[in-house]
Amino acid sequence: MELEGERPPAPAPGVGRERDRPVRWREVRLRRSADFDRVRREGRTWSHPLFVLIAAPNPMGVTRIGVVAGRRVGRAVARNRAKRLLREAARHLHPHLATGWDLVLIARPPILTVKGPQVEAALEELARKAGLWQEE
RNA sequence: CAGGUCGGCCAGGCGGUCGCGCUCCGCGCAUCGCGCGGGGUGAGGAAAGUCCGGGCUCCACAGGGCACGGUGCUGGGUAACGCCCAGGCGGGGUAACCCGACGGAUCGGGCCACAGAAACAGACCGCCAGGUUGGUGGGUUAGCGGGAUAUGAGCAUCCCGCUGAUUCCCCCAUAUACCGGCUACCGGUCUACCAGAUACCCGUCUACCAACCUGGCAAGGGUGAAAAGGUGGUGUAAGAGACCACCGGCGUCCGGGGUGACCCGGGCGGCCAGGCAACCCCCACCGGGAGCAAGGCCAAGCAGGGGCGACGUGGGGGCAAGCGAAGUGCCGCCUGCCCCCACACGGGGCGGCCCGUCCCGUCCGAGCCCCGGGUGGGCCGCUUGAGGCGGCGGGCAACCGCCGUCCCAGAGAGAUGACCGCCCACGACAGAACCCGGCUUAUCGGCCGGCCUGGAGC
């Protein structure tokens, strides 16, 4: 399912491969408003009915992930639900993602109709399209 | 048992794997801090909407008046409320029970479309009295007169006219005779006088209809959401609370009950004239402004520029320099700086205005406006509180007091999720962001209790 054509720059080399270790989610979160703005301004976009993936390279050697659910998704309960599903999927699949990227996941309303594994499958599909997927 | 009504409670549960926020203990690295292991704890009845009320924090705290906003039966509860409890009154329901912005309409302004005579004061139809003018049909029958036919003449027969407005019949008219309907109209039904003379003459009495005029009336009709107390009687030309009886309502006074709203009984009064104050308004009571992005501390960083802007005046004091032939003293004059007082002006506190008051400033300038620059990190506030539970006591209750006991989320891109198994029989509305008390709205289903109505059985 490798996508041909132009591809984002290769991940920074020489980063340790510690995929066996459980990911410490709090260390790989994208937190600052400036980071979100930078990714959405400079990054490339891949979309899926459940959510949208935006990716931009960073020079830090780690892959950070931010999660967004706007008012279109629903009220507070619905937005929390959407962000939890996206965080859980990202946490599980983080070891398979290329390093040195900042990712933003934007929830769409249909995500409320599915369960966890479908979100993980959708994230894997988008990661493959973006060329960020690394088979173990 | 069925239906109804009111109140209270629960908000899927258990187990396993991988994860999250906070916190405690131990160990390790070891400056903050980080990592590992273990324990504890972790969203709601509405956390929601932000419709009220407070606490807390900062700003401001002589005060007065006027605005503005809110609340609106009474008493109580409370930190406070527009909330709650109890009671009163009004309305709904067979009942339990539920609902009610529920002060004032004889201080004033305003509004009440259309219809209707009139919407708060009146007369369209109508009823009554008086006056003026005009009118009251036809038939039959009778009388009288005339004529025609016929005859000697008459009677008789036929025709016409007049009279009896009244006795027999018919028709017509009449919105207060009655019934029905599409209701000032239409249809149907009923009634339409009395007396008197010889229905002849004279005279008298009197009825009815129409139009108009003058006056009286407010019963009835019709309009409307709303029209002047209701029923019966007296009374009158016709009528009317004009008067009377009973009933209903209003005002006022007295007596009684209640803290009070209000209720009960009695007397008196005129029946005086509606509704809307979620229209203005009046009355009573309440209300400073902002909000945890409040506010405080630490660290880091930066760069300033422009515009508007009040006239100042008088007095006093201190210091310094100069001048008055001389003088480190005294006095006077003058200049500069600083301070105080009074007045004027400008600005601010003072939330909208005025008075008043306090503070700052008046050309080295208070304050205001515009442009530009830096930061957007950390800590505190931050959860022990009008707190939960249990018991006792007070109170009809809301609630309050005392004692005991418990600690029960504190995040900061923002913590409860993912997967599997089982059970109940499939899980609704929905996520804390400073904290409480209420209200309102959303909500699958289940449990418990009080009361009411109906039916059945003992």
Added chain:
RNA sequence: GCGGGCGUGGUUCAGUUGGUAGAACGUCUCCUUGCCAAGGAGAAGGCCACGGGUUCGAGUCCCGUCGCCCGCU
């Protein structure tokens, strides 16, 4: 957290002392033209966002709900 505004025909908007809801454009029918457009004549189309209340009567006044938009910090 605090504050403000708006929901009316298909669309854009009016609508004051509360009294039968209007305009423009659009739609439809007819006329005009060989045909279309323009033009002329006429018509249809609204539970005034929703639910209660006040009033005889509510688009309008009061309370609540929903949706959309804006401002300040």
